[in-house]
Amino acid sequence: MSFLCCRASRIILATDGDPPGQALAEELARRIGKERCWRIRWPKKNEVDCFKDANEVLMYLGPSALREVIENAELYPIQGLFNFRDYFDEIDAYYHCVQGNELGVSTGWRALNDLYNVVPGELTIVTGVPNSGKSEWIDALLCNINESAGWTFALCSMENKVREHARKLLEKHLKKPFFNIRYGGSVERISVEELEQGKEWLNDTFHLIRCENDCLPSIKWVLDLAKAAVLRHGVRGLVIDPYNELDHQRPPNQALVLHLNKLWDCVKVEMTSNRRSYVSPSNPGPRTETEYVSQMLTKVKRFAQHHSCHVWFVAHPRQLHHWVGGPPNLYDISGSAHFINKCDNGIVIHRNRDPEAGPIDRVQVCVRKVRNKVIGTIGDAFLSYSRTTGEFSDIDDTAGRR
Numbered sequence: 001m002s003f004l005c006c007r008a009s010r011i012i013l014a015t016d017g018d019p020p021g022q023a024l025a026e027e028l029a030r031r032i033g034k035e036r037c038w039r040i041r042w043p044k045k046n047e048v049d050c051f052k053d054a055n056e057v058l059m060y061l062g063p064s065a066l067r068e069v070i071e072n073a074e075l076y077p078i079q080g081l082f083n084f085r086d087y088f089d090e091i092d093a094y095y096h097c098v099q100g101n102e103l104g105v106s107t108g109w110r111a112l113n114d115l116y117n118v119v120p121g122e123l124t125i126v127t128g129v130p131n132s133g134k135s136e137w138i139d140a141l142l143c144n145i146n147e148s149a150g151w152t153f154a155l156c157s158m159e160n161k162v163r164e165h166a167r168k169l170l171e172k173h174l175k176k177p178f179f180n181i182r183y184g185g186s187v188e189r190i191s192v193e194e195l196e197q198g199k200e201w202l203n204d205t206f207h208l209i210r211c212e213n214d215c216l217p218s219i220k221w222v223l224d225l226a227k228a229a230v231l232r233h234g235v236r237g238l239v240i241d242p243y244n245e246l247d248h249q250r251p252p253n254q255a256l257v258l259h260l261n262k263l264w265d266c267v268k269v270e271m272t273s274n275r276r277s278y279v280s281p282s283n284p285g286p287r288t289e290t291e292y293v294s295q296m297l298t299k300v301k302r303f304a305q306h307h308s309c310h311v312w313f314v315a316h317p318r319q320l321h322h323w324v325g326g327p328p329n330l331y332d333i334s335g336s337a338h339f340i341n342k343c344d345n346g347i348v349i350h351r352n353r354d355p356e357a358g359p360i361d362r363v364q365v366c367v368r369k370v371r372n373k374v375i376g377t378i379g380d381a382f383l384s385y386s387r388t389t390g391e392f393s394d395i396d397d398t399a400g401r402r
Contacts, residue, residue, distance in 0.1 A: 012073045014040045016053045029076050037076035040069060101149070104375035108144025110394050111381035115367045118145060119375050120236060120308040122344035123301050127315050127333050129323070133363055133385065134314050134349045135160070135241055136168065140392045141312075142237065143172045146205050151236040154229040156209040156222050158245040169206070170198040171390045187388050207233050219246055219296050223303045230307045240300075241314040244334065293336035301342065315339055325354065330368050344371045351385070361385050363392060 013028055015021040029037045042051040043061070051057045057066045075083075084091075094102055104117025118124075118141075128134045135157070145151045157165055167178040174194050177184030190198065209225045211217040222240060229235045240246075304311045318334035327350035330340035340346050346369035352358050363383045370376040383392040 009036060010038060011036050012038045012040065012070060013076065014054055014070070014073075017042045017050050018052060021053070025076075034076045034078045038073040039076050040073050043069060102374075105145055105149045105151070107141055108148060109381065109383060109392065111383060112365060112367075112376075115376045115379045115381055116345060116347065116365075116370065117375040118237075118310050119372065120310055121305045122372070123297070123304050123311045123313060123342070124345040124347060125313050125315055125330065125333070125339050125343040126347045126349060127317055127328065127330060127339075128349040129317060129320065129328060132349050132351050136385075136390055137349050137363065137365070137392060138239055138241070138312050138314070139165075139168055140172050140390065142206075142239070143169065145237070152205050152207070152233060153237040153239060154207045154209055154226050154233075154235045155239050155241075156217070156226070157239065157241045158211075158216070159242065162208065162210070166199075166202055168390050169202060170195070173201060174198055175389050175391060177388050183387055185388060207235060216245055219299060222246070223299060226303065226309070227307065230309055235309065237310045237312065238304075239312045239314075241312075243313060243315040246296075290336045290338060294338045294342065297338055297342040301344075313343075325357075326350075327364060327366050340369060343369060345369060345376070359384075361387070362395070 011032055013025045015025040015028070025039060029039075040054075042053070042057060043065070045051050045056075045060075051060070054066055054069075057069060093099065097103065101120060104119045106113060106117055126134050126138060142151075142153050146153075155165070160168075170190060171178055174190050176190045176194070177187055178190055180187060180189040207229045209217075209222055209229070211221070219240075226235075226238045229238075300311055300313065303309070315333045315335070317328045317332040320328060320332065327348045329348065330343075330346045331337055333339045345367070348364075348366035348368055350364040350366060352360055352362050352364075354360075361384055363385045365381045365383060367376060367379055367381070370378060382395055384395050385392055
């Protein structure tokens, strides 16, 4: 038996179809090697039961039916190894746009329709120089998507007080200022009745992830709560704003690991000079910030894909020396080039600060990376920002895009 199995390139397991027979097939495949095994699916005897074995098929259906069953044996499944056939139903659903969001959900701005649309399960990195409107733009985007598609969101916004964030969201939703002084001017403010309606909308649309003690949250802590928000409230989007507030949150032993690895590198140099061969000690954590960022973004992407939840991750650029006023690029993000390497979409938000260069209410949305050509492409769009209500709007069809 073992000799035959060693020489055979294809082994068909035709065990009984009952649980003991299936267990036998699993054990045989484990010992022989699943990559060489095929298995039999016995035909149905009636609407509920299948034939038990080859003998029953031969007795009731005849030799030709048994031969056909054996010829149609299927590959024994191997965990983690698939055929495209296993995904044909999913591919068909994608082709026919069964879910309705396969081509992306519109941002609500015509200028961005051909550049960037939102797909569940992707990661969008948003950056820009300080005070350029990154968080404001994301808030406006969430309001638009909620209005058009009914999505709800989890917000981990570590730079906003709850009341200030509520004010910004309400102004965009109700299209009125929260106050009628200073920035509000003479525009009619949100009424008490509108405030009550707006509060209900806030409560139904957004779920807050906040660390109320004096500790900054780790990415694992944020993703665990985001998972709970998906399972409990069905949120379709997550905002983490900004990355820099999580930057120092690494495994507790990582500082020691980094120090020990540096010492080990020095020891290896000395050992090499003595022409000895040694094995490095195991490294339980990432050695550099680049490795840390890579592992962190992998966790974020896995969360997004597993829960079909779009993640917007705000990351500030590093200090720009000799900055002349133009928009930064994704490689300027503080921490690592992995931000552009690993994200699905990369966006830079930039606004004009020089009145002589153009309107100061004009915001430039620079789409710098789009992995999936179905939902957009690289390019720039221009929107108009209302300081009174925090709204972003299209300028016009001709000047709004280039």
